Amino acid sequence: MIAIVLAYARSFLRDRTGCVMTLVLPPLLYLVFGMIFTADIQKEIRSTVHVLDTVRNDRSAAVVKGLGAIYGDGLHAARDTRDIEESVGSGLSDAGLVIRGTPDAPLSFDIVRGAEDPLTVMTLAGQASGIVDRMHDRKFEAARVSHRLVGPEGDYQRTYLAGTVSTLFVFFAAMHGAMIGLDDRRSGLQARLVLAAGGMGRIVGARIVWLTIVGLLQTLCVFAVAYRYVPVADHLSGLAWLVTATAVAFAAGGIAMALCAICRSREQAQPFSTALFLLLAALGGTMFPSYLMPSDIQEWSWVTPHAWAVECYRLVVWQGDISRNVFVGWAVLATVGFGGTVFAMVSEGYKGSWSAP
Numbered sequence: 001m002i003a004i005v006l007a008y009a010r011s012f013l014r015d016r017t018g019c020v021m022t023l024v025l026p027p028l029l030y031l032v033f034g035m036i037f038t039a040d041i042q043k044e045i046r047s048t049v050h051v052l053d054t055v056r057n058d059r060s061a062a063v064v065k066g067l068g069a070i071y072g073d074g075l076h077a078a079r080d081t082r083d084i085e086e087s088v089g090s091g092l093s094d095a096g097l098v099i100r101g102t103p104d105a106p107l108s109f110d111i112v113r114g115a116e117d118p119l120t121v122m123t124l125a126g127q128a129s130g131i132v133d134r135m136h137d138r139k140f141e142a143a144r145v146s147h148r149l150v151g152p153e154g155d156y157q158r159t160y161l162a163g164t165v166s167t168l169f170v171f172f173a174a175m176h177g178a179m180i181g182l183d184d185r186r187s188g189l190q191a192r193l194v195l196a197a198g199g200m201g202r203i204v205g206a207r208i209v210w211l212t213i214v215g216l217l218q219t220l221c222v223f224a225v226a227y228r229y230v231p232v233a234d235h236l237s238g239l240a241w242l243v244t245a246t247a248v249a250f251a252a253g254g255i256a257m258a259l260c261a262i263c264r265s266r267e268q269a270q271p272f273s274t275a276l277f278l279l280l281a282a283l284g285g286t287m288f289p290s291y292l293m294p295s296d297i298q299e300w301s302w303v304t305p306h307a308w309a310v311e312c313y314r315l316v317v318w319q320g321d322i323s324r325n326v327f328v329g330w331a332v333l334a335t336v337g338f339g340g341t342v343f344a345m346v347s348e349g350y351k352g353s354w355s356a357p
Contacts, residue, residue, distance in 0.1 A: 051064055054101075090319070175259065241317055251334070
């Protein structure tokens with residue numbers, strides 16, 4: 001029995017991919033999940049707030065000073081209420097605060113909020129009221145708080161989920177489809193297909209086209225279910241959504257094919273890709289809202305295609321904004337897909353030439 005255990009151990013150590021998947025990826029996932037889910041909301045998540053002081057006395061100045069101590073560089077002075085509404089509506093600011101009142105009346109707080117970051121709105125109201133409470137002046141304890149919603153009409157949370165869920169499963173579906181190539185390689189069918197098609201390039205090209213089509217159809221199904229919650233879009237926004245969905249599916253297909261080119265069998269590719277895609281999904285904001293992540297994690301998330309996909313969906317679908325950031329996201333996703341496809345083509349061609357008699 002000991003000899004059998006030692007044989008298993010030698011086989012395990014020779015499988016470098018299996019070693020990494022078993023011994024390295026789980027602790028790495030633990031570290032990432034730990035940083036995300038145990039974040040100190042007050043200290044590690046940075047919010048941007050625009051404030052307008054219409055009272056301009058000692059009490060209102062104390063509120064602004066107290067908020068400045070909490071938000072630091074995230075607190076900005078607004079010119080007028082329109083400035084706040086435009087900042088919040090465009091997503092440049094998480095929330096806005098208008099301080100109103102008279103010298104002989106309690107302060108009132110008019111909170112301008114968007115649908116994208118409910119956490120900031122909830123904490124802002126409590127923080128502003130708490131500052132007034134700490135003044136120890138009975139006349140000013142009953143600060144009134146009102147809320148005003150600006151931005152697109154629709155259900156932001158469900159719209160956001162449509163982008164994250166579709167992105168998450170497009171990558172898993174792409175990997176499932178790409179693993180057919182591993183079966184073809186093992187059975188010898190791929191060699192016959194190369195001879196029939198006249199080269200490996202056509203085989204890889206056909207696979208990436210098919211994976212992109214499947215990913216696009218999958219995304220269409222998700223957004224069809226979420227359509228009633230999505231803001232009304234014009235033709236240009238609809239076209240931008242189609243480009244985004246195609247770019248995400250293309251990136252997922254490219255990565256999946258590159259991973260299959262690295263792995264030797266389906267048994268090796270399945271667990272490795274699952275762990276890797278879970279890591280990318282957690283870091284990229286498709287498993288946990290990015291606005292609840294610590295600022296450091298938000299910065300790191302841009303190395304993943306998931307973060308770019310979610311951001312493009314948010315801008316295009318929710319805000320109807322086809323700006324520079326959207327074009328940058330499309331370029332990143334297209335580069336990822338193209339790079340993965342080229343890598344798979346070169347790798348598969350090299351393996352074919354190496355195994356040729």
